[in-house]
Amino acid sequence: MSNSKPETASVAKHMPLSQQPLVSVVIPAYNAERFVLEALRSVLDQHYEPLEILLVDDGSQDQTVALVEREVPGVRIIRQQNAGAAAARNTGLREARGDLICLLDADDGWFPGKLAAQVEHLRQHPEVGLVFHEWLVWRPERDGHYAAPERAAAQPPGLDLTCSGWIYPRLLLDCIVHTSTVMLRREVVEEIGYFETELVNGEDYNYWLRVSRKYEIHKLAAVYSYYREVAGSLTKLAKPKPENYEYRVVSEAIARWGLASPDGQSISGRDAAKRLGKLAFDYGVGHFFAGSSGLAAKAFRATLRHDPLKLKAVIFLVAIMLRIRRT
Structure with missing residues (x-):
């Protein structure tokens, strides 16, 4: 059953944001003990307030929850039986209290300044429902460990105009939005609905397409996050999915x-x-x-x-x- 709603373009401006709106960060986690603390530290290093962090544990078999409870006690932990990343994100979206919501995978991370830049952009652009940004791929060294992620000291200002506006046609040609880069307004979730849980892969792509039918989407040109490439995860010899x-x-x-x-x-x-x-x-x-x-x-x-x-x-x-x- 679809979680989407009938599409008509949303041209009305959103309610103005307060000076420091509450931001909720939703982190789905499954057996993430190896990387989750790094992801959480990158959120705390934003030094943004007020901030709500929700870790949705998707039935982990390892020490993910115990580790977070011990090391980052301010995180709100929600436990559920294993149901996949889409279902875990949906749980977080339902539980989030913020006017603005960010998504972060448990093995990715953010550079400082991300939250402030996205909040300010949405404040200045009430016509925009979702803002994302450039990211870099964080690859392991030959021995498997990850050196500290680095980005250029001077980051480009403003928007990437090729990926901003009514970008539905652009999205048809490529999934240009990465989940850990997204900040969206609460009313977007209320209007669009949730991730399609029957999609084993591509549920995020589906969601951005649905958003792009109703709202303008903007991309900040600066790099504010890093995507962790796990060794071997992208090999062509990996078993392909039964459905495309x-x-x-x-x-x-x-x-x-x-x-x-x-x-x-x-x-x-x-x-x-x-x-x-x-x-x-x-x-x-x-x-x-x-x-x-x-x-x-x-x-x-x-x-x-x-x-x-x-x-x-x-x-x-x-x-x-x-x-x-x-x-």
Whole structure:
């Protein structure tokens, strides 16, 4: 069952923010004992008040909760049975008391100044429902440990105009919003609803698309967070998912809302087809090398429906036929 509501563009300005609005930070955590304290310290290092931190423990089997209770006693801990990241975020959104809400994954972190910059931007731009910012990828050293994350001392001011405004068409081409960069108004959650828990992956992408149908979204050009790349997590040899969730998210968005944003900006049908073709192709490649010939062939056929000139999809289909004949 969908958590979304009927979409119409929201053009009314939001209620003005107080000088120091309460900010709620929602951190879903599952077996996060290795990294969660670093994430929490990055929140406390914002030196912003008033601040509410909610750690939603999604049925951890390790010492995540005990560690946070001992080391950061001011955190509000909410426990639930393991239900996935989307359900944990939804629990946090329901429990959050702030006028503004931030999301932070338990293995990511923020640079100082993030909260102040986003609060000020939303205060100055009442037409904006969600503001995010640039981030960097934090990779481990060869021995597996993480050196302290670093960003350039001089950060660009203002907005990244290529990713700000009514960005629905831009989002169709790429999920340009990272969860740990987001600050949104409480009324956005009240209007849009919650993350789709039936999506194993892509629930965040789905949510940003839904927000972009009703609200302007702005991106600050400065780097204010870091995404931790866990060793081996992005390897192409990782077992692919049984469903192409990103393809599903984009294709369902196009079927529901088309290619144009509420202000009339649009991508071309050709660009949309190439986007869907690429999503199908990448999914097929993953299953091909995992040995799932049936799912791979289905994905490559979908690629050719969207992008008939994609020669590599034909080559993979031939390779699948040869593989089947040899077995």
